Amino acid sequence: MTKALLEVRGLTKFFPITAGLLRRTVGQIKAVDNVSFAIAKGETLGLVGESGCGKTTTGRLILRLLERTAGDMQFRLDGHEVDLASLRGEGLRGFRKHMQLIFQDPFSSLNPRMTAMDIIAEPLRAHRIGGRSAIQDRVRWLTGAVGLKVEFLRRYPHAFSGGQRQRIGIARALALNPELIVCDEPVSALDVSVQAQIINLLKELQEEFGLTYLFIAHDLSVVENISARVAVMYTGRIVELAETNELFHHPRHPYTDALMRALPKPDPHVGSGRELLAGEVADPSNLPPGCAFHPRCKYAQHKCKERVPHLQDLGNGHLCACCRAEEIELPGVAGMADK
Numbered sequence: 001m002t003k004a005l006l007e008v009r010g011l012t013k014f015f016p017i018t019a020g021l022l023r024r025t026v027g028q029i030k031a032v033d034n035v036s037f038a039i040a041k042g043e044t045l046g047l048v049g050e051s052g053c054g055k056t057t058t059g060r061l062i063l064r065l066l067e068r069t070a071g072d073m074q075f076r077l078d079g080h081e082v083d084l085a086s087l088r089g090e091g092l093r094g095f096r097k098h099m100q101l102i103f104q105d106p107f108s109s110l111n112p113r114m115t116a117m118d119i120i121a122e123p124l125r126a127h128r129i130g131g132r133s134a135i136q137d138r139v140r141w142l143t144g145a146v147g148l149k150v151e152f153l154r155r156y157p158h159a160f161s162g163g164q165r166q167r168i169g170i171a172r173a174l175a176l177n178p179e180l181i182v183c184d185e186p187v188s189a190l191d192v193s194v195q196a197q198i199i200n201l202l203k204e205l206q207e208e209f210g211l212t213y214l215f216i217a218h219d220l221s222v223v224e225n226i227s228a229r230v231a232v233m234y235t236g237r238i239v240e241l242a243e244t245n246e247l248f249h250h251p252r253h254p255y256t257d258a259l260m261r262a263l264p265k266p267d268p269h270v271g272s273g274r275e276l277l278a279g280e281v282a283d284p285s286n287l288p289p290g291c292a293f294h295p296r297c298k299y300a301q302h303k304c305k306e307r308v309p310h311l312q313d314l315g316n317g318h319l320c321a322c323c324r325a326e327e328i329e330l331p332g333v334a335g336m337a338d339k
Contacts, residue, residue, distance in 0.1 A: 004038035004076065005212050006062065006180060011035040011071035013057055017285060029285045031057045033236040035071070036311075041179070044206065044213040046227030046244070048220055048259065050281055054236040055216045056104075059182040062214065063099055064092060075099075077179065097127055097176035104185040106165035110157040116143075116168050117153040123175040142171040147201060163194035170201065174209070183215045187222060199226055220259055224248055229317075232256045235282045235292040238311065242318040249332040252320040254297045257330040291323060299328050 012034055017027035032054045039045045047055050060066045062073060064084060073084035077098060087095055100123075103109035110119055120139045124130060130138065140150050146167040157165055166186060173181055183202065187195040203226060205211060217223050223230055224244055231241040232255065240253040251257050258277050279296045282288055288295055294304040301324065309321040 003040060004074075005041040005043075006076075006214075007038040007072075007074045008062065009036045009072045009074075011058065011061055011073065012069045013054075013061055013066060014069045027285050030236050030287065031284060032061060035233075035236070035238055037231055037238065037241060039180070039212055039214060041076075041212055042206070042210050043229070044215050044227045046223035046230040047214060047216045047233060048218060048223050048230060049233035050218060052281060052284070053233040054284075055218075055233055056184055058233075059101070059184055059214060059216055062180075063101055063182055064096075065101075075180075094127075097123070098178055099180045099182070100173040100176065100178040102166075102169055102173050102181060102183045102186045105189050106162055106169050107157060107189075109169055110165055112157050115154050115156055116148075116160075119157075119168055120153075120171045120175060123172060127176060129176070138175065139171075142174055145174070145205070146171045161194075162190050163197060166190065166198055167201070170198075170205070174205065177209075178211075180212045180214065183213055185217050186215075188217065188219065195222065202226065220248075221263055232259070235284055235287060237292070237321065238319075239293070239321045240319065241311070242320075243316075246316065246318055250318070251330045251332050252314060252318065252325045252328075253293075253322045254299050254328070254330070255293050257332075258296075260333060263333075291321075299324055 011032055013032040014028040014030055016025040017029060018024060019026045035058060037045065047058065049055055057066065061068050062084070064087065068085060075082045075084050075098070082095065117136070117139055120142055121135050124135045124138060139153065143150055143153060148164060148167050152160070160168065187198050190198060199222065202213065206213065215223060215226055227244050229241065229243050230247045231238050232253065233239065234255050240247065240251065240256050247256065248260070251260065277296045282292045282295070290305040290307055291300070291309050294300040297304065304323050307323060309323050311319040311321045312325070313319055314325060
């Protein structure tokens with residue numbers, strides 16, 4: 001992707017496992033293992049997978065909230081490439097205004113001792129952007145942009161509903177006019193009706209301000225609604241990446257197929273057709289040999305236990321890391337509807 005806003009290559013994060021009085025390293029948790037992808041300016045890339053697969057860690061590595069073990073991250077700003085991994089000190093602090101985060105929990109991410117006005121204004125004050133009057137004007141404008149009333153700005157977080165709190169978090173993320181926003185499961189803690197409102201708000205803001213999203217979630221139905229492309233993660237690795245429509249109608253990895261089979265059906269009188277995965281998610285500190293998914297995969301063969309599959313292009317930008325991607329046929333959402 002030649003015009004990518006963000007390009008990640010071989011991103012890796014291992015957490016050491018220590019033991020004994022001397023705290024010697026006796027193992028490693030492979031939270032993120034050789035992850036590569038790119039996000040174009042104005043695009044939304046969905047990142048999905050079960051809890052513990054490395055989605056949030058990937059987002060925090062990009063934002064430099066965690067230090068990587070290996071890999072490169074290139075950010076293109078005003079025609080210039082910035083090596084995110086090399087930024088330090090004031091350079092990193094100054095660059096943070098170009099990348100912001102929307103947290104999963106809209107309550108714990110807001111300081112209960114601060115008013116909505118102070119919460120939204122905090123990034124502006126931290127980066128010393130504008131005087132008091134200019135900051136207040138900016139906050140009032142942001143409040144309207146996310147669908148809140150200006151009269152609410154003197155209230156504290158406990159006085160808001162979950163959806164209103166998340167709107168405050170979105171306004172805070174927008175305060176510095178960022179190019180990239182990492183949305184870390186921004187609707188998973190909300191009611192379904194409120195989820196739709198927040199998703200629609202994010203789409204409207206993206207269209208209005210040309211925002212770029214890395215949208216992290218475990219709910220495929222939410223990701224389908226907002227993402228242009230979707231990357232599926234399992235045990236720290238991307239196992240499939242494709243355009244949203246292509247992924248949902250022509251999945252090529254058995255794990256993606258399993259996630260789709262877990263989607264609830266809107267009609268309570270229709271059977272779900274679910275086939276629950278056997279076994280447990282692989283231990284990231286002791287991954288099985290070969291494909292990490294093979295102990296749970298009904299399509300697994302002997303070669304799956306011997307060779308670690310790498311992402312291969314199956315055509316039209318559809319990438320899949322499966323030894324049998326070109327041999328098996330998976331139904332996708334169309335097949336799920338028939339069950």
